[in-house]
Amino acid sequence: MKAPQPELDFRSEKVNASCEIFYQRGYRWLQVMIFAVEEINNSSHLLPNFTLGYLAADTCLAESTTLLAALAMVSGQEVHLANSECGSVPTVPVIVGDARTSSSIVVANTLGVFDIPMVSYLASCECLSDKRRYPLFFRTMTSDVAQAQAMAELLRLMGWTWVGLVSADDDFGRSGIQMLVDALRGTEVCVAYHEVIPEGYSKTVIKRIVETIQKSTARVVVTFLIGQDAKALFDEVVHRNITDKQWIATDAWVTYGSVSVPRNTLSLAGTIGFAVRKADIPGLGAFLTRVNPGLSDPFLKELWETVFGCSLSAGQKGTSCSGSEVLGIGESVYTDVSQLRFTYNVYKAVYAIAHAIKDMLACEPGKGPFLDGQCPDVQRLQPLQIAHYLREVNFTTPLKEWMNFDENGDPPASYDIINWHVTTQGTIEFVTVGHFMSSQGSTFHIDMDRVVWGGGSGHKVPVSVCSNPCPPGTRKAVQKGRPVCCFDCLPCADGEISNETGSVECIRCPERFWSNSNNTVCVPRQVDFLSYNDTMGIVLSILSAVGAALTTATYATFLYHRHTPLVRANNSEVSFMLLLSLKLCFLCALAFIGQPLAWLCMLRHTLFGISFVLCISCLLSRTVVVLVAFRSTLPGENLMRYVGPAQQRVGISICTLVQVLICGLWLTLAPPQPTERDIVDNWGPKIILECATGSVVGFSFVLGYIGLLACVCLLLAFLARKLPDNFNEAKLITFSMLIFCTVWVAFVPAYISSPGKYAVAVEIFAILASSYGLLFCIFAPKCFVILLRPERNTKKHLMAR
Structure with missing residues (x-):
């Protein structure tokens, strides 16, 4: 039933009002309790020679009426409570109910004074499992x-x-x-x-x-x-x-x-x-349909009128009920036995009480659970004794389901x-x-x-999210002021990945790895250095080898024609030394190609510095010889004794030795070492393998010393440019040093602005360009005369103006 809403203005005396709606499910639960009691009483093995009784009351689905009915039951005053004796043994020792949690709490709190146990079939609030507050509350409904x-x-x-x-x-x-x-x-x-x-x-x-x-x-x-x-x-x-x-x-x-x-x-x-869990209670359907308005049950009149939509009262408007209508199984909420769930809980509650009483009857004198081994009083059932045995029940229902109460009074x-x-x-x-x-x-x-899902989704699981899951490659970023389920998806930073849907944070890639373009996988970083497999490395290697080969061919030409006037006039020993140094210059370019290693880094810079100093020292020596030779032709001057072959060798050796000492100190104190450098360019992240200079001061001294010798050589060659042509190399040296200096001056900004292996390529190009400049400017004219114009390779021709 449903209780009417009370008037709370307190302007008139409270008048008892009847319930508003007939609750068919609730009446079915009442009939199931009666069915279970009769089934137990008719059983010959559960409680033989013992008859269960019952007392039912309408709670109207309200706390006030529920409490009123419960107090009436336990006090023996079903209608009025005025003459109740609170200290007497209650008429009803155990209550089955209530259905509602709120009412169960109210009744359990109140009946605690009487120590009356309750077995609820529908109250599911977890709060009722608190045995400190509700020590006598049991239920067949799951918490x-x-x-x-x-x-x-x-x-x-x-x-x-x-x-x-x-x-x-x-x-x-x-x-x-x-x-x-x-x-x-x-x-x-x-x-x-x-x-x-x-x-x-x-x-x-x-x-x-x-x-x-x-x-x-x-x-x-x-x-x-x-x-x-x-x-x-x-x-x-x-x-x-x-x-x-x-x-x-x-x-x-x-x-x-x-x-x-x-x-x-x-x-x-x-x-x-x-x-x-659903159950099928045999015989229940027939039991529910056997009722008729002629029975003494006060609720049958309301049931009949509700089910058949008629009136049993004479003089009422509308369709009148004959009383002979037939209740069919499943034709109303009351007779619907297809979903016996809470109904089955009522059934189990009655059987739990019956098994508790059965265990009480089976108690042997002197072995009871109470003081001094006493057994319970089965003539006048005591509520606390029933509660004790309810805690211990462990049985199988007629439907073969195991049933017991845990320490909180809850079922499985x-x-x-x-x-x-x-x-x-x-x-x-x-x-x-x-x-x-x-x-x-x-x-x-x-x-x-x-499963058929709601919202028109059919067999497809509906989606209910505040924000769609972040795809791999992104991470969640919670929206300010909103729950954590509402978020934006931000892409992972470079070098970080997320490989799962809905990642909270991105994972940084290990060393030597980098994220792919989608930030979903860490891939090995591209190791970048100028290798022999690169197109640029192959081209520069070929240029270096060709330069070395040309130098070797020139050396062979000069060696073969070493007795000719042209070769002898140009100091063949210094020429051979210059060709050797040029060959070293060409070959040192190969040391800059390939993966940087510790010994290779030291070799490339040392070989570069020493070979170029040797080369420029040879040119400087020849320039000085030309100047001194023509100065010696003046009357009274004999300077040639200071620039003889021995003196030239000493001069070249001293100039080269200075560079050797600089390189030695450099390699000792802070040598060049292979290093790794991370960069990100248009083609993605790379690990640049390169040779760090170690000491910037040492590297600066090596380059500075080369530049100093080049400038001195250029200055002296410039001063000797107007000497007689056939005996004068000054013009060729001047032109070659101009090329040398131009290349290395242009090298500095190009080197600084070039990334990775391109900086190494620029350095190699500068080495090869300057070496080719020296080779062609100085030796190409001589080889041309030696090989193609031998008639000009005579003393007479060389002595001519």
């Missing part, structure tokens, strides 16, 4: 803790991270939502909103709640409601034609027929929820996962698609192929 765990597991498995919550404004709703929130803590599921259905079902409040549900982007709505609350909510949902939501139901309404009426199929099709947790399917007739069919058990380690199983 909401298991249901909250099952809901959290369902949300996690389906990937629903953005959900709405709707609960009732009672202990069941508040406690259930709190347990669900606790179960979701530490997961990625966020709550978009939490709405509370008011007790009085205010239309204004319910409209606002449904508007919130409709506007929210959360497609999944989790409810903690009893059947009447759900019906009040879904009447407005259907009125607004909301069809894009996936509803998650509690056991209190997932099989509630009044909610699943045909007009609700479009909005609620695909609803999924959890229900206590077991749920069916129910899915609402729409039949071809447009009705709702409750289909079991899985199960959940948490008594011995949580097990969750769901047959995805059988």
